[in-house]
Amino acid sequence: MRQEERGELDSLRALDPQAVSAVHARYFPELFRYARYRLGDPTTAEDIASEALVRLLEAVAAGRGPTSSLRGWLLGTTSNLIIDSIRRRYARPEERLSESMTADGPTPHDRAEGSEEIYAVRAAMRRLTMDQQHVLALRFGSGYSLEETAAILKKRPNAIKALQFRALAALRRAMEGEVG
Amino acid sequence: MSRIHDALESCLADLRGGADLEACLGMVPDLAEQLRPALEAALAAMALSVEEPPAAAANRSRSLLLARARSLSPQARQRRPPIHLPRFAMAGLAAVLAVFLGGGGLLVASAAALPGDPLYGLKRTAEDVRLRLASSSARAELERQFNDRRTGEIQALFSLGRVTPVSFEGIVASQADNLWLVGSLPVHLSPETELEGFITLGRTVEVSGLTQAGGEIHALAIWLRGFELTGIVEEIDETDWIIEGVDVVVPGNTPVDPGVVPGARVVAQLRVDDEGDYIARSITLLGPLPPTATPVPTPDGTEEPEDEQEETEFEGQVESITGSVWVVSGVQVMISGQTRIEGDPAIGDAVRVEGVLQPGGGVLADRIRRLGEDETPEPEPTEVASPSTTESPDQEDQEEGERVDFEGDVESISAGLWVVDGQAVIVTGQTEIQGGPEVGERVRVRAIRAADGNLVAERIEAHD
Numbered sequence: 001m002r003q004e005e006r007g008e009l010d011s012l013r014a015l016d017p018q019a020v021s022a023v024h025a026r027y028f029p030e031l032f033r034y035a036r037y038r039l040g041d042p043t044t045a046e047d048i049a050s051e052a053l054v055r056l057l058e059a060v061a062a063g064r065g066p067t068s069s070l071r072g073w074l075l076g077t078t079s080n081l082i083i084d085s086i087r088r089r090y091a092r093p094e095e096r097l098s099e100s101m102t103a104d105g106p107t108p109h110d111r112a113e114g115s116e117e118i119y120a121v122r123a124a125m126r127r128l129t130m131d132q133q134h135v136l137a138l139r140f141g142s143g144y145s146l147e148e149t150a151a152i153l154k155k156r157p158n159a160i161k162a163l164q165f166r167a168l169a170a171l172r173r174a175m176e177g178e179v180g
Numbered sequence: 181m182s183r184i185h186d187a188l189e190s191c192l193a194d195l196r197g198g199a200d201l202e203a204c205l206g207m208v209p210d211l212a213e214q215l216r217p218a219l220e221a222a223l224a225a226m227a228l229s230v231e232e233p234p235a236a237a238a239n240r241s242r243s244l245l246l247a248r249a250r251s252l253s254p255q256a257r258q259r260r261p262p263i264h265l266p267r268f269a270m271a272g273l274a275a276v277l278a279v280f281l282g283g284g285g286l287l288v289a290s291a292a293a294l295p296g297d298p299l300y301g302l303k304r305t306a307e308d309v310r311l312r313l314a315s316s317s318a319r320a321e322l323e324r325q326f327n328d329r330r331t332g333e334i335q336a337l338f339s340l341g342r343v344t345p346v347s348f349e350g351i352v353a354s355q356a357d358n359l360w361l362v363g364s365l366p367v368h369l370s371p372e373t374e375l376e377g378f379i380t381l382g383r384t385v386e387v388s389g390l391t392q393a394g395g396e397i398h399a400l401a402i403w404l405r406g407f408e409l410t411g412i413v414e415e416i417d418e419t420d421w422i423i424e425g426v427d428v429v430v431p432g433n434t435p436v437d438p439g440v441v442p443g444a445r446v447v448a449q450l451r452v453d454d455e456g457d458y459i460a461r462s463i464t465l466l467g468p469l470p471p472t473a474t475p476v477p478t479p480d481g482t483e484e485p486e487d488e489q490e491e492t493e494f495e496g497q498v499e500s501i502t503g504s505v506w507v508v509s510g511v512q513v514m515i516s517g518q519t520r521i522e523g524d525p526a527i528g529d530a531v532r533v534e535g536v537l538q539p540g541g542g543v544l545a546d547r548i549r550r551l552g553e554d555e556t557p558e559p560e561p562t563e564v565a566s567p568s569t570t571e572s573p574d575q576e577d578q579e580e581g582e583r584v585d586f587e588g589d590v591e592s593i594s595a596g597l598w599v600v601d602g603q604a605v606i607v608t609g610q611t612e613i614q615g616g617p618e619v620g621e622r623v624r625v626r627a628i629r630a631a632d633g634n635l636v637a638e639r640i641e642a643h644d
Binding site: 015017020021024025028029032033036037042043045046049050053054055057058061076077080083084087117118121122124125129130131136139140141142146158161162164165166168169170171172173175 | 182184185186188189192217218219220221222224225226227228230231232233234237238240241242244245246248249250252253404410425426501515516518519520521524591592599602603604634
């Protein structure tokens, strides 16, 4: 773990409001962007990014939490929360009517942009495996470099390259399916 | 294969720098055919705009986090029960007491004040004090009363024809064009109305706006006040619950599904009160209760008796996935937000589950990992493993040179690269292809894992 992250965890453990605010200011935008990219819906993205930080705080206060990478831990937790959110949505079909725009249709943001293409890409993205969605969100949504993505996912850069290639190929096929 | 991956990475860097797709492909003409689809998808992926979070969202989130930090601090834990006084600074308390002790007459006079009246601020301060002094469970009821009071005040302003700034909370009852009904109050939306969050019917919102002589509220801003928490009920102590590690106050009048006990997986509709506490509006049981006294198989095939909070791990086959409840070889496995799921297991896959036995039975999973071929718990009954028992190329424990057998559906065939059940398989001149398989058909694949983790097919044969 980087020295800077270790320092952040130490100060977080003390539950000092300034330290908590500093950690929030540093990571909330990253987590929000990541979740927003994956889900489309800004409200759920906000909830999930917030929840990931709350879980970090609770884990650190309980003497647990990240051991190798603070950013990796937070993004991993965010990804898990997104998966949980998606599973919950599909497990509760009675909510589909009210949630349909976030689950399967254009988000208000998409509509504001008037872009059906964005909707189609998001829909295609949801047909990828979770690993594939994860790596595309990190590379294209969050803008992490190959090396940063490898560190976050605890994989070698070559493995990320391969995963990325497969993910993009799968996305292209899924987009054809959406259009067709 | 790594060359095409490198070429892709190089082209992505060029595209980010503003280069043209055709120009990128022109740099690697022999790979252009394979790269084009990936790069077109990359351009689409880049086009999904991701803006910075709104300032209001960041503020709300920070407030929640700070409130959670306060509740976790040792001082807060010591101070909270049973006396709720020290929820705010002593200086603030002194000021509030001074108002109470010295301004009793004013308080009485302020009770009938409406928004915009000189004494209205004092009325709201007195309410705030009552809320702060109330117990967690009583606070929810007080908040409901005060919300009703806001509605009454606004109706009084309507009857007086006053244009006054107001704010109130309510459930969105209808959304007809630009006229919503929030609680029992008509709310008019204009293009200038600021909406925060994805607001749908039934959601709890806070409205800030101006009363209009016509009996409407002209909304300046509407934002969500409630959210949903899904997780395992970890503890129930009267009105103080812990759901998925989060402290939740469940007032006595909160609708709770029968059968909700510690260990049950629930959806809680929550609201955040002004103190940052999570107050439950309802608790709904999610899925069936965990089975009782379910013996959990261990890796050596023996069975262990149920034991509260005992850590366990076992291997088995995924039989079903229903929301956050999986069944693995007959054992109910519950997934939480903290569960690490590795290898993207699907129904039929062999997995290893690590977790904690739940008091009511079943396992709350910390980790579920799809097993590789050499980790399959039982010897394979046939010489061909299912795709699920094959390591995917992106798994960490892959070994160069290992032979991988699997079967799956052909998803695409292009020069030198097939995709079978989501796995890319490199086809070379030495690959033996039998039966003329086509896209959509089921095949058996025998491959060798290359140094870069990719699968190089030795043989692909159509499956009968």
